Amino acid sequence: MSGSPQGQSGPAWEAAAAVPDPEVPCVSVAELGILRWVQMEGETAVAGVTPTYSGCPATLAIELAIETALRDAGFDARIERLLAPAWTTDWITPEGREKLRAYGIAPPVNGGKASLFGAVDVACPRCGSDHTERLSEFGSTACKAQYRCKACLEPFDYFKCI
Amino acid sequence: MAVWEALVELADDHLVLGHRVSEWCGHAPMLEEDLAMPNMALDVIGTARTLYTRAGELEGKGRDEDAIAYLRNEREYRNCLLVERPNEDFAHTMLRQLYFAAFMKAFWDAALSSADDVVRGVAGKAGKEMAYHIRHAGEWVIRLGDGTEQSARRMRDAVEALSIYVDELFDSSDAAQAAEAAGVLPKRSEMRAAFDKVIGDVFSEALLELPAVPYGQRGGRSGQHGEGLGHMLAEMQSLHRAHPGAAW
Ligand SMILES: [Zn+2]
Numbered sequence: 001m002s003g004s005p006q007g008q009s010g011p012a013w014e015a016a017a018a019v020p021d022p023e024v025p026c027v028s029v030a031e032l033g034i035l036r037w038v039q040m041e042g043e044t045a046v047a048g049v050t051p052t053y054s055g056c057p058a059t060l061a062i063e064l065a066i067e068t069a070l071r072d073a074g075f076d077a078r079i080e081r082l083l084a085p086a087w088t089t090d091w092i093t094p095e096g097r098e099k100l101r102a103y104g105i106a107p108p109v110n111g112g113k114a115s116l117f118g119a120v121d122v123a124c125p126r127c128g129s130d131h132t133e134r135l136s137e138f139g140s141t142a143c144k145a146q147y148r149c150k151a152c153l154e155p156f157d158y159f160k161c162i
Numbered sequence: 163m164a165v166w167e168a169l170v171e172l173a174d175d176h177l178v179l180g181h182r183v184s185e186w187c188g189h190a191p192m193l194e195e196d197l198a199m200p201n202m203a204l205d206v207i208g209t210a211r212t213l214y215t216r217a218g219e220l221e222g223k224g225r226d227e228d229a230i231a232y233l234r235n236e237r238e239y240r241n242c243l244l245v246e247r248p249n250e251d252f253a254h255t256m257l258r259q260l261y262f263a264a265f266m267k268a269f270w271d272a273a274l275s276s277a278d279d280v281v282r283g284v285a286g287k288a289g290k291e292m293a294y295h296i297r298h299a300g301e302w303v304i305r306l307g308d309g310t311e312q313s314a315r316r317m318r319d320a321v322e323a324l325s326i327y328v329d330e331l332f333d334s335s336d337a338a339q340a341a342e343a344a345g346v347l348p349k350r351s352e353m354r355a356a357f358d359k360v361i362g363d364v365f366s367e368a369l370l371e372l373p374a375v376p377y378g379q380r381g382g383r384s385g386q387h388g389e390g391l392g393h394m395l396a397e398m399q400s401l402h403r404a405h406p407g408a409a410w
Binding site for chain 2: 056
């Protein structure tokens, strides 16, 4: 069953979980919460994968990379795309969030709702200051917004909360 | 009329709007917007793809997303008229986006309890994405409406030009009614209060007035479109029609 913890261990899981996200290679697909589970159906490793954003161009690349990693590990492989429940940034693991921050991307503010004109305090990933401003709601990829730190003056990406 | 046809209507709204928004790519007035426009386009095109795929499955005749999107002509498109309106200037583009997102945000929130798994999955994501579109487009409408003499005039012109297309958003075609009866899609007429609240809040900050619209323009759901849609589809479909099955 989807999301069951027993789908998150074993050699097939380990192989798939290590695949880096193509656009944010500092974190793995497991840390981002995109890879939901891997289960064996006979000789075939079936990986349950949930896309991030509706139009994320990386979705196919991610699925292909996971399938390739499973085949490299000696399994027949198949991807099952899981649309419901929808992926949310709440699924990013604590390790994933820390890696994003170390990479220079502010992780999503937990529990933040994207309400109309609702402001969230985004901490600068470099100096930690909350004294930041949003430059653009949309950044280099669909999942990021552009911010600037007013304390250390660094521009940075913010992983948007959805 | 069948449920899958209602999903095609919904997908057409998203694909046509996505194509229109993508036309700004490389032409936006500043770099941030040149990034924002394709990102917003990607959101709605991604939603369209999932809906077309689901519609094809429910229809059961083996049509995939490409067959439905690329191999229908203008009269077979079922999008509402608002989304096909030309970009004109930034005022028109942002108001069109605000109107659409204000409706769709309420629609997807209501669709979270859809009887269809795929629609529920789309709703979980698209509702949140629409919140970003409302914020982004809303900020532009305010900035332009409460801006310079020229920007305010252009914003008022956009309101004048686009408001006649709003009422059609709340109509349910025969196909939509079938989907509503099946519990797959929410009733479009029930989005009015949420829509009015968003638009009212933005317009009051933007110093804009909601015009009275005695007769809303309709016709998209029965395939009666403005002249521009045919040109848009010609551009969008030419590659696939010239090279059927082309892949990157
Ligand atoms: Zn800083």
